[in-house]
Amino acid sequence: MTMFGRVALAAVGFCALFSGLAFAGEKVTIKDVTGRDIEVSVPVEHVILGEGRQIYFVAALDTDAPFSRVVGWRDDFKKADLDGYNEYLAKFPEMDKLPTFGGMKDGTFDIEQAVALKPDVIIMNIDAKTATEEAGYIEKLGKVGIPLVYVDFREKPMENTEASMRVIGTLFGKQERAEEFIRFRAEQIARVTDVLAKADAKKPLVFMERAGGYSDDCCMSFGNENFGKMVELAGGANMAKDIIPGTFGTVNPEQIIASNPDQIIVTGANWELYVPGGNWVGVGPDADPKASVRKLANLMQRPAFTGVKAVKDNNVHAIWHQFYNNPYQFVAVQQIAKWLHPELFKNLDPDATFKELHERFLPVDYKPGYFASLAVAG
Known part of the structure; x- marks a missing residue:
């Protein structure tokens, strides 16, 4: 068990x-x-x-x-x-x-x-x-x-x-x-961890950017907790794990280029009231997928991502920032696992999981738009 x-x-x-x-x-x-x-x-x-x-x-x-x-x-x-x-x-x-x-x-x-x-x-x-x-x-x-x-x-x-x-x-x-x-949360996390426990899968190096585009600064990230821990549970290696001592911190652009991550995941939400017209990726309920992909691609034009393997291979994704601050993190774990190990989790549907969560526990209807990916767009 x-x-x-x-x-x-x-x-x-x-x-x-x-x-x-x-x-x-x-x-x-x-x-x-x-x-x-x-x-x-x-x-x-x-x-x-x-x-x-x-x-x-x-x-x-x-x-x-x-x-x-x-x-x-x-x-x-x-x-x-x-x-x-x-x-x-x-x-x-x-x-x-x-x-x-x-x-x-x-x-x-x-x-x-x-x-x-x-x-x-x-x-x-x-x-x-x-x-x-x-x-x-x-x-x-x-x-x-x-x-x-x-x-x-x-x-x-x-x-x-x-x-x-x-x-x-x-x-x-x-x-x-x-x-x-x-x-329910434990069962949904186990759908990822049980598969990974039986597989001898290589852990891709993942850079998690916290609130990419929220400001001109680059780049906020996560240490060995929050989205950093979600990456590890999903079968990845968190690039900032040994750089950031706590939960939150900053990684400089040179470190990203030198580390050359295999995958990049940017957190985002609709922050129009915080940063009107900002470069943030507005993923969330009923978000426009084309706008999310366009803004995600734009963020990869910054110097920190020049020549990085993840950008070359289109392994760049955006995920709803608010997973970092609520008990729904298991949905994020599933989606990250699907991005990192598509063959292992080809039958896993994080959108369906999130929809079930809404139907069983939440008072509002589920509307997709919480995830975006350049891999899909490409």
């Missing part, structure tokens, strides 16, 4: 155990992804999301009414994922009236506004931990009885996604739903 299979079976046991412990309105102690023990009454009815894109995991649990608990959220969803925002807005117009907040990290979070909304809990991403602690927010919120809980789908998502989904499942009283999602 694979590691992911064992995790899925363990999850079933966890769900059966915990479902008998928590009752409506009962105070329980949960452990968040930082190891903090937090006392909270569950299920929570009023929630502040420390990031708007946390709706990605909220929707997987509160599928019928994803905004029913949300009393406020950070103002990033519309700017960071305009197509996704509009997709949800069309079905849930009430979300446009929710109070919005600035971020903890940039010091624009309004704690008085948050307290006035009387949330049962505030859910924060782990990358805001340092700023939160320096500002003393946990203590200030604690004085008025508002717990703050950390989750993580960005810093170490392949390590913390399951734990984060269980935390949220407990908070929402949706433990069984969370375990169902975790099982």
Whole structure:
């Protein structure tokens, strides 16, 4: 049995155990992804999301009414994922009236506004931990009885996604739903890792460019986590693994040319509100495939990619940036595996996987457009 299979079976046991412990309105102690023990009454009815894109995991649990608990959220969803925002807005117009907040990290979070909304809990991403602690927010919120809980789908998502989904499942009283999602995720990752475990496949060298074209700088990438770890799970060798010590960092153009990667994958999304008319690749729901390919090809004209093997062979791809910040990363793992090992995964359909995820767990219909490739265009 694979590691992911064992995790899925363990999850079933966890769900059966915990479902008998928590009752409506009962105070329980949960452990968040930082190891903090937090006392909270569950299920929570009023929630502040420390990031708007946390709706990605909220929707997987509160599928019928994803905004029913949300009393406020950070103002990033519309700017960071305009197509996704509009997709949800069309079905849930009430979300446009929710109070919005600035971020903890940039010091624009309004704690008085948050307290006035009387949330049962505030859910924060782990990358805001340092700023939160320096500002003393946990203590200030604690004085008025508002717990703050950390989750993580960005810093170490392949390590913390399951734990984060269980935390949220407990908070929402949706433990069984969370375990169902975790099982589905494990099964879909195993469709890649099980095949690779039986194959003696060479690992192509992959350069992951983070948010290519978002700025004129080159080139942001990933260390041994997030998309970097997804590349490894998909049967590739992450070029920046030994260059970037943490999850995120930068690789200079000379390093890319010298490394001469076999494959290049650029993350992108519709960032028109961040960088109007920018060179970013706007992959995402219902994105124009021709525009995505055109902009991807344009990015390969930069000096960092001059003469690189991946560009010569048209092994250049674009993938939805937001996979780096939600529990759907298994879809990205499947697509990357299909790009890196087309013969091994010719029968694997990541679009079908993502569509099934939408049909089983999400309140909006699936619209393709999350991937683009010069190999297909060529």
